[in-house]
Amino acid sequence: MSLFRNNPGYRESYSGNKLRGGGLRLGAPIIIALVIAGFSYFRYCSTETYNEYLGIYQHISLTPEQEIAIGLQSKPAMIQEYGGMDPDQRAQALVQETGASLVQKSVASKTPYQYQFHLLADPNTINAFALPGGQIFITRALFNQLQTKDQLAGVLGHEIGHVIARHAGERIEKDQLWQGIAGAAGIAMGDYQSAQAAQQIAALISLKYGRDQELQSDNLGVRFMMDAGFKPEELIGVMEILKQASGGQSREEFTSTHPDPENRKEKIKEAIDQYRQANQQNGQSQ
Secondary structure, three states, rough: OOOOOOOOOOOOOOOOOOOOEEEEEOOOHHHHHHHHHHHHHHHHOOOOOOOOOOEEEEEEEOOOHHHHHHHHHHHHHHHHHHOOOOOOOEEEHHHHHHHHHHHHHHHHHHHHOOOOEEEEEOOOOOOEOOOOOOEEEEEEEHHHHOOOHHHHHHHHHHHHHHHHHOOOHHHHHHHHHHHHHHHHHHHHHHOOOHHHHHHHHHHHHHHHHHHHHHHHHHHHHHHHHHOOOOOOOOHHHHHHHHHHOOOOOOOOOOOOOOOOOOHHHHHHHHHHHHHHHHHHHHHHHH
C-alpha cells in the first residue's frame, strides 16, 4: 500500500514527465527522438559488409554494380564542370597508361570496378578526384604542377584508393547515421538552436571522417605505387605541391575536409616504412 496515494499534497509532475507507480513516463518528443535515433543506428548496423580486397568490414548499402552506375551517370557532368576533356592526346595517354599500370599490378585488378582515367581541361583548379566505381579525374592545373611520372602515379594511386576503399558509399551511410542522430537530438531538446547545434556537431564528425578517408587513400596510394614499381617518396612531393597551391599556409585541420599536408607527409613516410618492412619479411619467408 502506497503511503502517498491518498495524500492530497502529493504531486506527480516533474518538468513535463510524470511518475506513475514509481515509474518515469517519458514525454512524446523524447520517445520520438529515441525511435529515430534507434532506427538510424539499426539501419547503419545492418549495412555491414566485408571488403575482401582490403580485409576490413565497412558499412555500405550500395553494391559494386550500383557504384559503377553512379560513376558512369555522373561522369558527363564532372567533365563539363571542369571545362571538358583536355585536347592534349599525349598527356591523356600518359594519364591512362600510368593509371592502367597501377591497376594491373595491384589488388585493384581483382576488383569489379571499371577504371578509367581522364585529364580534364581546367587550367586553374588544382584537383584530382574519383567517382564511385572507378572513374578517376585529374585537372590540367594539377597535371602541370607534377614534375615526374611517379608523382602522377601518386595522385592516381591515391584516387584508386578511394575507389577500392569504397569511400563514397561509406560516407553516405555515415552521413545518414549522424543526420538521423542529430535530428533526434534536436527533437528531444525541443528548440531550433539545439537542433542547429546538433547538426553542427554532426558536420564536424563528418569532416573528421573525411580526413581519415584521405589518410587511408594516401596509405593505399603508397601500396599501389610500390606494387607497380613507382617511387613512393614522390607522393611526398605531391603534398608539397598541394601545400604551395594553398598559399603555403596550413589550414586549421579540425574544420577541413583534408588533413594538413605536413601531417599527410608524416603518414606517407610511415606507410613507406610499413610496406617496405612487410615486403622484406615476405621476401625472407619465401
